Amino acid sequence: MKLEVLKNKAWECGFDACGVVPVEILTRERERLERWLGRGFHAGMNYMANNIEKRENPALLVEGARSVIVTLTNYYTSERQHPDAPIAARYAYGKDYHRVVKDRLFKLYSSLQEKDGRKITGRIFVDSAPVFEHEWARRAGLGWIGRNSLLIHPKLGSFCFIGVIISDFEPDSYSSSESRNFCGTCNRCVKACPTGALSPYEVNANLCISYNTIERKDEIPPLIKEKMGNRFFGCDACQDACPWNRGAVLHHVEEFASNPWVMTMSREDWLDMDEDTFKERFADTPFTRPGLERIKRNI
Template sequence: MNLTLTAKSQLIRDKAKELGFDLCGIAEADFLSEEKERFIDWLDKDYHGEMGYMANNIEKRLDPRLLVENTKSIVMVALNYFPENTQEDSEAPVLAKYAYGKDYHFVIKEKLNALLEYINQEIGETQGRAFVDSAPILEHAWARKAGLGWIGKNSLLLNRKIGSFLFLGELLIDMELEYENPIYQDFCGGCSKCIRSCPTGAITEPYVVNGSKCISYFTIELKDEIPEVMKGKFENRVFGCDICQDVCPWNRMAKGNTVPEFEPNPDLLALSKEDMETMDAHQFGEVFRNSAVKRTKFKGFKRNLDFLQD
């Protein structure tokens, strides 16, 4: 079957939707020239903090063809993770919404591999790889280039229909396809709620986030002790942070996700302030067995809790 580029691309978009992805767009793999200066400047300002890996493989981050040989197209997908229900105890230390359900890395990777298999079986033989936060790829830049949304002032991808509570993933394949028009229009307008609401001042200017001042960085990425200067600035966040998303007007229309794997663990939502403060390693392992919270390990989780209490 000799399919046109348009037909191939539409079949991929349709299959992605069938697999449960909320958004799917396709971009031509090339060099992200418009991102280079901005990314280098971000690194030079040490905005990556102790995330040393961000300074590795810079050329691969800017050109995916160096990451996976013969890559011609990048199929970008997005999956809504906004939950219908949130934590029950208003005084309990707050967990980022993305950690309520099963770890998204496994969920999206499985769906992407199914999409790759479909392409090989129904569209044409192709070589490619699926990635979900597992390679040096500037996902937000590629998502914008694939037409999934624009980059908001909090540096996150925003979509006019479903907001920003989105997981991203991508397929790098050696098949030529039809490509979307990038979204460079800024629909944030004069709004600056995310900037004004960030308690640590991590959003240093519109579209620029000092990662080393972000609550998510302190509670997940940082392995050392949290700096004393941050005392009282976490607004009770113990793992990750959603503040810049919670205040975003574009998230007023966010609807609960329909992904079974992202259904919040009832035990997690039911945790009280006392439950968290008295939790032992065994209980931590049970409650957060499938959650991204396990990234902090019990030691890191206790460190975060202690920091909030002191």
């Protein structure tokens, strides 16, 4: 299959960008991860230390793997929450991206099998397995990794979900990567972080508002509480400060339409909510990950 055919099929499946690169062993990325872990920057995310060898070598995830297909799904919206509403990261405005992106990846995966007329062996990943998604996206020519450690696409910016297919699929040609980093001397994302969690190209999860409001199970430290402001679920500070997001285009994904409850509920509305109401309003959304009790803790 030609590369352009693959990209067209990805577009038909609803993706905003797509690239494919051959499987390689990512020794440099493994070493960088091990240094990050050694500094304790993973905080309570102990799973980050698991299956490092599979992160380094995708062939250990998928036997006989030949290629890594990478997709981007834009989720940017210009909508803003009501001034009285506690602030959530934009990715939580709509449905859970894991399900939405996976559904599209399965469609793309099926279309590859139909086109080649043979069974392709592979697996699909959306932020839920030991995969260096950002590095594969960079290698696939979908952008560069910014100082906030996020992938930045030159037209879409950084408000994108990354989807990956690792398989024995082999296209006629591979994507050419742009290795240049276009952040230049800009340091706005690092300066914008309310808690100082960012150093260039690295995040200290212990200080990160997203980690503390979503992943952290015990009490949030007083230092983080003081600097969270009105944020209660995630944080977009570094992305909002990035000049490459000034021209971000609006998403076209129906499932990411803003949930009116997220946009308008006040602090008191959240604190007064019971479990049944929470499930009714926020089933199949990112809010189910921490659950209502931890959300109330954050607020």
